[in-house]
Structure formats: structure tokens, C-alpha cells
Amino acid sequence: MPDTSLLHCAAALAIECEQAGPPVAATLDRQHAERYGDALAGDLLRLFPDVADLDLVCVGALYDQAQLLRPGWPLHAALAGLDARFGSAERPARVLAVGAHAGHFPDAALDPDTRLHGSAMLVMPWLLRGEPSRIAATGARLERELLDRGMAGADFALTLRELLGMPIRHVRHLTVFDLCALACAQYEHAGLGALWQIIETALLAPEREQVTTLPDGMRLRWRGGDGVEAEAVDDRRRFMQCAAILGAHGLTLRDA
Known part of the structure; x- marks a missing residue:
């Protein structure tokens, strides 16, 4: 906060x-x-x-x-x-x-x-x-x-x-923490729970590094600031989908 x-x-x-x-x-x-x-x-x-x-x-x-x-x-x-x-x-x-x-x-x-x-x-x-x-x-x-x-x-x-x-x-x-819990449930229901881990860290513990792996193998890394790094990107459409979701939350996704 x-x-x-x-x-x-x-x-x-x-x-x-x-x-x-x-x-x-x-x-x-x-x-x-x-x-x-x-x-x-x-x-x-x-x-x-x-x-x-x-x-x-x-x-x-x-x-x-x-x-x-x-x-x-x-x-x-x-x-x-x-x-x-x-x-x-x-x-x-x-x-x-x-x-x-x-x-x-x-x-x-x-x-x-x-x-x-x-x-x-x-x-x-x-x-x-x-x-x-x-x-x-x-x-x-x-x-x-x-x-x-x-x-x-x-x-x-x-x-x-x-x-x-x-x-x-x-x-x-x-x-706002109730809203976070609701969003977490929504993302998990959509199969995007790993993506929410990045968003939640940026919201609640921005000083902490967070690394998560999506089901397709793409890895996301949060290091602070407003940027998220993507590694092992094999599907550009998946990358763009994640970029759009993160962008809605004020976060920029870029290749590592």
C-alpha cells in the first residue's frame, strides 16, 4: 500500500x-x-x-x-x-x-x-x-x-x-485485500494462477523478487520497478496475451 x-x-x-x-x-x-x-x-x-x-x-x-x-x-x-x-x-x-x-x-x-x-x-x-x-x-x-x-x-x-x-x-x-483474493480466484479459474503470482508480488511485496513458470514453460521474473522479464518464450501469441494482461495492471512484459 x-x-x-x-x-x-x-x-x-x-x-x-x-x-x-x-x-x-x-x-x-x-x-x-x-x-x-x-x-x-x-x-x-x-x-x-x-x-x-x-x-x-x-x-x-x-x-x-x-x-x-x-x-x-x-x-x-x-x-x-x-x-x-x-x-x-x-x-x-x-x-x-x-x-x-x-x-x-x-x-x-x-x-x-x-x-x-x-x-x-x-x-x-x-x-x-x-x-x-x-x-x-x-x-x-x-x-x-x-x-x-x-x-x-x-x-x-x-x-x-x-x-x-x-x-x-x-x-x-x-x-483491497479482498479484491486481491477475488482476482486470485479468477486468475486461477482461468488457468493463469502463475501470472497472478507476479501481479500479487508487484502489488503487495514489490521489493521481493518473484519467478514463476506458466504451464507452457514460459518463465516470468519480477525484479521491481514496473517491468516483468519473460524467459523461454516459444509462443509469441502467448507472450502477447500475457503482455496485455500485465499491461492492464500497469506492468510491462519484455524479453529477458
Whole structure:
């Protein structure tokens, strides 16, 4: 996680749409983002009333989960940066909901990469901010309970459907580590578990070297930075497939 994790705990809405395909609109303008932020705050208070003294920072945008699951957690880092720029310590328990103007945000890192859209699952990142001791306790509780208790309430889900203008099957809150576990299961189901090992290391332990071998014998090596080295490449189509998947996660694949 970024250094701001001492003051923030990071999570997201995971939205399962009725059907796959790009969303009707990938961003919400300021007015609709503020309505979303208020509804999100209300749903979090329903689940965890004791977070009432914490600040909520969120963005009115829909992302493919790969854009969230990138080294350095750039979406959450951008939210933390805007919170530092525009936040006020004088108002407790405030909601900062970042909206778009003409489809773009004050920090371009928050602009959705619409080339990745197409999955039935989309995410909307959010942060809670507060004193380090409170955030540590809240973060630990969310890790223990959010996966089991984080289904969005009916009122919030209806508001979200209205704001996004599309049918939604399920909405739930997940921590970033819950999202990692979900992505791991998805990659393993697709026979790409070895590829996920590289992505997970880049996310959670970027200083550690990781080597993994794909079923076809191609070896991948992570040494830090943003690059992954490929060895024993016999199938260029397989190489390009892996390059596209890693690229969605902000990683570059190159020949060793």
C-alpha cells in the first residue's frame, strides 16, 4: 500500500452488472458524484456506525479492477492526494466526493481507462481517513468483517442504479485485500494462477523478487520497478496475451 496507509484505509465498491460490456457512462459529474458520496457514506454508517468520526474520500467513476490493482495503488494514491489538497482538518467526518468535468478528473490518474471496460464487474474505490490509531483499528475490523457483511443496502443499490443508468445485479464493499483474493480466484479459474503470482508480488511485496513458470514453460521474473522479464518464450501469441494482461495492471512484459 502507499505511504498514506498510515492515515487511510483503502477499499472499494465491487459492482456486478447484469451483463458484460462498457458502462453507459464511466464517470459522474460533480453534482452526481456528491450524491453518490452521501449515499455511500450512509451505507457505510449502516454497516459500521463507529466510522462516523472518519472522513470518506471517493470518486464518481467506474473502473475495471485491473486499473485498481496496480503497483503503488494509483487510484487510492490519487484520492489521498486530492484529500491532502482539498481537505480541511477543521470539519470532522466530512465526505469528499470527486466528480468529473467533461469526463476528466483534477488528477488524470483517476480517469478511467475505458479500453479495459467490458467485464461485468466494475469497481469504485474509496478511502476512510482519520487519526492513525483509529484508522489502524478500523482497517483491521474491515479486513475481518467487510467480506462477510459488506453487501450494499437496498436503498444505496437503488441510488447507484439510478446514478449509473444501468442494471446492477449485486453491489458489495470490499477491502483491497479482498479484491486481491477475488482476482486470485479468477486468475486461477482461468488457468493463469502463475501470472497472478507476479501481479500479487508487484502489488503487495514489490521489493521481493518473484519467478514463476506458466504451464507452457514460459518463465516470468519480477525484479521491481514496473517491468516483468519473460524467459523461454516459444509462443509469441502467448507472450502477447500475457503482455496485455500485465499491461492492464500497469506492468510491462519484455524479453529477458
